[in-house]
Amino acid sequence: MKEIRCVVCGDEGVGKSTLILNLIKNEFLESVERCLPEVVIELDNNLHLIDTNEDNLLRQLKRCNVICLVYAVDNDSSIANISEWLAYFKSVGINHPIILIGNKLDINNPNYSFDNDIIPIMKQYKQIETCVESSAKLSLNVKELFYFAQRAVLHPTAPLYDSRLHTLKPASASALSRIFKLCDTNKDNLLDYDELNTFQLKCFNTTLNSKDFDDIIDLVSQHSPQTISKTSDDTTALTELGFILLHTIFIQRGRLETTWTVLRKFGYAQDLRLKEEFLYPNFPVNPDSSVELSPQGYSFFTEIFEKFDVDKDGALSEKEINDLFMTSPGNPWLNKGFPDTTLTDEKGAVTLQGWLAQWSMTTLLDHKTTLAYLAYLGYEAPISATVQDTTSALKTTPPRRRRSRDVGVVQRNVFLSYVIGAPGSGKTSLLRSLLNKPFVSGMSDTKSRSVSSGSSGGKGLSDSAASTGMLSVVNAVEMEGGGEKYLVCQEIDSNALKNTKKLQLQAADVVVLVYDCSDANSFAHLSQLHAIHKLENVPCVYVATKSDLDLAQQRHEVQPDVYCRRLNLNVPVAVSVKMNETAGLFQHICSVAGKPKQALPLGKRNAKGVLHVVSLLTIGGGLIGIAAVLAKWNWRPWSAHLVNVYRNVLGCSIGTAVTATIMIGYTMKTHGAALLAIAGLSSGTVLQKPADAVTCPSKLPVSCSVTHVDDTCCVETNGLLLLTQFWDWHYSPYEGHEDAWTLHGLWSDHCDGSYPQFCDRGMQLHNISSSILAAGETTLYAEMNDFWLDNRGHNDYFWQHEWNKHGTCYSTLKPDCRGGARSTDIMVDYFKKIVETYKQLPTYTFLEQKGITPSNTKKYKLHDIKQALKEAFGHEPTLHCDGGGDKVHEVWYFYNLVGNLISGQLLPREQASRDNCKAEVYYLPKHQSRRHNAQQVQMDEMVSEVESTQLVWV
Template identity: 35%
Template sequence: MSVQPTYSGRRTGVRVVVAGDRGTGKSSLIVALATETFADNLPPVLPPTTLPADLYPDGIPVTVIDTSSSMESSMKRSEELKRADAVMLTYACDQPMTLSRISSYWLPELRRLEVNVPVILVGCKLDLRDEHDPMNMEAVMTPIMQRYREIETCIECSAATFLQVPDAFYYAQKAVLHPTLPLFDQETQSLQPRCVSALRRIFTLCDHDMDGALNDQELNGFQVKCFNAPLQPEEIIGVQRVVQEKLPEGVNENGLTLDGFLFLHALFIEKGRLETTWAVMRKFGYEDDLKLRDDFLTLPFKAAPDQSVELTTEALEFLRGIFRLHDTDNDGAVRPTELDMLFATAPESPWSEIPYLDAAERTALGDLTLNGFLSEWALMTLIDPKKSMANLIYIGYRGDPASALHLTRRRKVDRKKQKTERNVFNCFVFGPKNAGKSAIINSFIERPFSKSGTTTTGERWAVNAVDEIGGNKKTLVLREIPEDEVKKLLSKKNSLAACDVAVFVYDSSDERSWKRSKELLAEVARKGDESEDYLVPCLLIAAKDDLDPYPMAVRDSLGISQELGIEAPIRVSMKQSNLNNVFGRIVHAAKHPHLSIPETETRKNRKKYRQLFNRSLTFVSVGTAAAVVGLVAYRAYAARKSASA
């Protein structure tokens, strides 16, 4: 199915550090490889040795670092080990104690230093082993390799006879350029989940007629793309025969199935041909962690702090199609198992952790509706456009990535034009503890009101579509800012740049809650005063309206609203399901970014200054115009006088 591949990753070199007990043959091993000679009198530690790029098929140079095993050199050795791409641990075949030290000292030491790279165990001085005391290498090494999964392979060699010396360093280079661990689980003897996901995506991309199998033409197209050489008809028959003998369902009347495709790659890996599978992975853009390379995910723009990113109509249509494809029972929602299948070609489901976990509306059975599905994508695109673009590609988006994302206009321009073209609004939800923020957020994504009174800790996100007057929909993102995180948030330079509107929730029955919410509003307003680029519309929300109100809060909040020139507090009760169109009013404030901005003393003074400055300019302009007219009149008079003379 393949020809001998060359390395197609982005590494330009491999750094191999050789360590082990004194007298195990480290330096002799390195010299033998570099010079193909055996030397007796060597310095305690060799200088770095660079092997030529053409020594091995992948064409990548290897730099070999010798180390001392002495206690005095432990710090230097540790530094080198931490910089290694691969580590070769040596033992002497004629000194059994040095082999014991591999598992009793050296491997635990690498773990202590957190050296997470492939390890090659190398037995040196094979020519000196006692012929009357042969060692069963498999029996000795298997328990060690089972305990220390970082061991890539074991090999014994002789510098004196040059036996398997190049092979030892080849395995070290190969372990770096074509690592086993991302592809294959040695313990279960099966492909890693991410490897399966990547191969599933590659298979889907190559299955052009979408019949679930690679026919001869599709298989040849895959072969040419990855290895620049077509398969002969007899080779295709041979591949299918091998698969069918071991896995009957791996081939059907249409060609090689996904199961057969996965089986072939598992077979390559088991036979030590990892470079074949890695050549495929890298041709389709995968890094060693089996995620797409950064150059596949370059955003087509650079966003200013007060710009946001949204999905285009083309991307949304693609997502609706993908949703319908996986909604097998056509009930308008995808079950968790269906959602897993939807993301089966991605490294993992992107919504399995905060902030996406439980951020969107679901049915009573926990299924994700189309609205919830698109809302999750809107949230991911807003806060992590690169991740959104990557997952679009993972699940099969074949258009130009630039056509999937749209960069919105700067918010300061929207404010000047007194309107916005955005479809997704980011709302920061401030408020003291127990003010009712969580109840509002739960209501937003159709979660029932809880009477338990429990409070949430940490930041939380929620996203949903909101109906506008006129029948249009906008997507609103609520980001709950914990009270004890406000100071940290506002200490950042552009902390409010991503905020389309800020709301301040308080318990209308509690004096402290109102006072603290008022303080938070003042802090946010002052932050906006630092730069007019980041002024934010603000709204007050009086929660728990079913309780007896705190009288001073009612009067004070109305006064504060009038003083700052913002809307009067929106009174809501989640317990009584009295929402007072709060989410629509938040969207309305975000749509009109020039309104609802607190008129602080700083802003008022700034406006007065501008008015005075503009008046001065007007006065100067009028005076200048008068002077110009006078000068023209004088010149005309002087000209007439001169002519009459």
């Protein structure tokens, strides 16, 4: 606290001004101003003394930290008014500590009795810290009363002590109990002389002599024999009860600064919670670096392991672990599979190797959790450390180069690997084998696990992936040539790969792709994921599990060995966990993580692979172009079938694909007669236009206005809609136009504000761009590329996520409600509706018309921004801010709906969620120009690329 504001108030004529003047001039003045100006006394915490009158009283009370309420001992009226003053403070919401001052003690008043007049008031109002009787005329207790005012702020009684019950409050007793446990270094539940001396040095920077120790023992033992006990060597020591009683006595004797000094030395704030900066000190980490334990960190966790290994069996039992975490909020891995995530003995107790491995994993995935628990468990930085906080227990690794193929050696001691594979491929069994745990027959892969990575700042999946769960395990791996590395393996649930918008696989040092070599369909899952999640710059290791079973021919265009060779990768490592044959797999994974260049996919491929890809691109480009032209003639269903032809061609031989291309070229000349033949050649079906959509009554209720909906095709069940826009000021180069907000989506929420997601797996789609172009919607495609942008440049995956997560949840968009329409047709209509709605909400223009434009220096009132948008939209939207809540980043416009989403009416409504912005905010300009040309259609670029590839092939 840099300053203490002390308001001096009371009845007129009680001597408020004379007390202040006596303090600063050290003399008594008969004649003084009616109300003195503010006085500042320069101390460690500058003391501001504020004299008051009726004009400034309330304003100053709301700004102050402590109140000096003055009465005159010779004035019965001022004594009687003390209760009225205290009631007034309560009525205006003031709850600051109060110093009661009885001034003019030099004047005798036979009617005044401190015991009868003041003590009852002090008992009634607990915010009264103390009462001091003084005399400005005699300079009696003037300095003391203002000292008590400072102390009431710096060392308040209220958080620590209940003056009515004369006991410590639960929070202070709990904090002192925790401090006792931390100081009990030998874990015998006693504080002996050596431990108390160490405590004295830490808190007060002075030693405790033997006489002082004996005095403490004598003092507390007078109150209760349970406050002291004998140690194993028959010396007297302090019990936990004695330690707490000692501080109770300090407080009762007015030595609050002693207890507060102890609490603050152990990281506690005024509210008796551990300070944020104590738990999470500043520890910057380069995005391409990882965090590991330093030698001091490993030493600390080794020492604390040995302290709590009471039976000295080399492992921590469940009880020993619970005792260890008594000074913290609890076991940080309680719901994350621990102790099955690390090495244990045959009884399930965590060994020292497993304990250190678990903390190595926690530090890698979420170093902030490690920092907090270092503080909880009592880590002390060495004297030689530059910064005396918990950061000396951690270190960062040199940044790794991700975009360069010349990556060299990765200098890390802890590696992170993601383990991916189809359900039933043996991922969980593989992870158990890393921990030397026995094979369990019939074990299924992880379906729902708690994520080992936690707060922001850690590595791992994004929030949406994390919600589906993954198992994390860790163990030390001995490397060839000596030394060891910690290997963290995270088993990623298959659903996370499908449903995640931003799956940060590049956070891993290596991706392990697992398939069951006895299951013919297992490998195809991996090749699809490899293509979807773009693993070009991520080291990959393919693993064939269950090698003890009969080898199955994989249903894939090429077999796994050939596939890996085409990617310039080693062939899959064959393992059998059941037979305990892992072929040095984990050493190999660590080797790849340390030297990733050997396992980066997409190196130089053989000539056949190049010709194969080029030919398919050529055919695909021709089919997409033809489909777009057909859609221009309003033949959307037929063009959609051409997309199916393209997909089928990808699965056939090059010769068949060329034949199909020639036939499609002939189709262009015959305008449709041959089109049906080609479609039949591809799918074996006759093309039909979809039936008309469901007919709804003319009068429909507004969504969310009725509790029960019978016809979900005509009344939207998820009827609270919100259109979201981004202002991406913090990306460089920025997204979209410098004078336009970008589009995020149109989401359907339940009427209570909760929301569904990924509702209909049968409606989910991939390759959104291809489907939109195949439908002939080139203008829509160009507009989406203009303002519906992913901040990482993956627009198609962004749109795919929006459709699969939100679009499939509209009840009025179900195929049965759309006359049996295909999901691709519904998807196109869905995106057209969103784009149309977005264009009706030019947020930048709304604000600009009210003089609100981006600025690096000017702050705007949040109310003014919301009012400008309200005037344009009709209702206040919700605003979201980042950067600490003072930088505008996102706007949500809310609607209800009459009818279905495509042809119904959107009705603007009031905001249904709270803002998270401060009262004044920045509306920052975007970083640098990267405009998009709405007339430039990316389809033309795709066709151009195909044509140029065709020339190279020829």
